[in-house]
Amino acid sequence: GQGEPERAAPDVGIQLFQLPWVSIADECEQNIGPAGFSWVLTSPPQEHIVGDEWWVSYQPVSHQIESRLGTRDEFADMVQRCGDAGVDVIADAVINHMTGQDAPGVGWAGSSYEHYSYPGSFEFDDFHHCGLTPYDDIVDYGSREQVQTCELVNLADLDTSAPAVRARLGAYLDDLLSLGVAGFRIDAAKHMAADDVAAIVGRLPEGTRILNEVIRGPLEPIQPEEYTGSGEVFEFSYARDLAPQFESGLFSDPDLSDERPMHVPADRAIVFVDNHDTERGEAGLTYRDGDLYLLANVLMLADDYGTPVVYSGYAFSDRDAGPPAESDGTVTDSTCGAASAGDLVTDGERTCVQTWPGIVGMLDWRAVVGDAPRMPGVSAGDAYGFERDGRGVVAVNVGDEEIVLEIPTALPSGDYCDVVAASACDGADITVADGVASVTVPPRAAVAAHLGSRVP
Ligand code: LM2
């Protein structure tokens, strides 16, 4: 035999939406590390307003690391245990704003607050009071000044241009780094001037990973490209281009030659099929789409553009509904058994996408294909597939009929096992001969093979 091919641990993340720290630690050890994910993205860890909705996480009351997802000690233990399992932790950093509450209150960890007063942290003058719109709310996304200095859904907007504000936010990020996190998702980055973001993250240690969330609005003045200097950027165009192809069955190659139009450069891009906001909004494909959702994730993981982040949340019918919680509000500990696409029925049930066999198989596929370029694809009916030059082939079929796709390939001749299906391999799915892979793709399925899945 030829032995095992080289594998380079792929840079793939998993967003664990509203999953408690103790559960993330268990998942890192049981599923995420073994599957080969290199990082997890957590929900925001800071003190927040009290409530049952998931979005209380996005209304900071203080920057103590105490939340319904767990305590500071539990957070620290999670980072340690994930690290031991080979998984970095990236924390969601809410630094554009504090709460959106007009009435005074007490936060999850006991801190008192008013809309523009957070004793010990921020007072009235630490906030933008934009004075441009009724109630200082953002009305016009065509106005850079409104988007960055007025309030996003009434959330008290920090004056991120002020040195004292930057220093306090920087101290929060430093605190998380002291617990071992590898980096941050910068929530609502579009709502902070790119210079403000650059100043806040610029003082962090070199190597700190920054993932800026800048929702691309093609006609808006603020563009994701402005934020590529301070970190990577979530590229919303990616899912917007991908999902419709699964809905229509009309697949086409992206621009393979160079940079994709309306996309940040590949080495700056974080790509996803959906996230916690888009599954409640614009996403064309979510867990509700079962097989098609898996297929879209397979194609994303097969691509050579950007760093993919797979999304793992919970089923819901009410967009505000939080995850299952104890009577004191603490989110219920939950780990994943075996699950697969389309299994979901009950509100609150976790999707556990990190355990789906097709996802796990594609992480190994991605490790084997490495940097091999994506070659021009082939379509036949409702099926589409492509090769990563000489390392692997992938195909999806969104139709109701089995399709045999012929993909030109530099893979060695022979029979290959499919790494997407959970079923045992009989070597009959993929045959390579004379520079062509004949891939039999069942209805609404994906099939993939790589150098290491050749039948000896
Ligand atoms: C984000 N990225 O830029 C987060 O990904 C997104 O999930 C956040 O919105 C948003 N920006 C602010 O961090 C979520 C949620 C909103 C929710 C806010 C604040 O989608 O629905 O707004 O968090 O918790 C809620 C209410 C809204 C109310 C606001 C303030 O839905 O009606 O506005 O609280 O009380 C008056």
Ligand code: CA
């Ligand atoms: Ca702002």
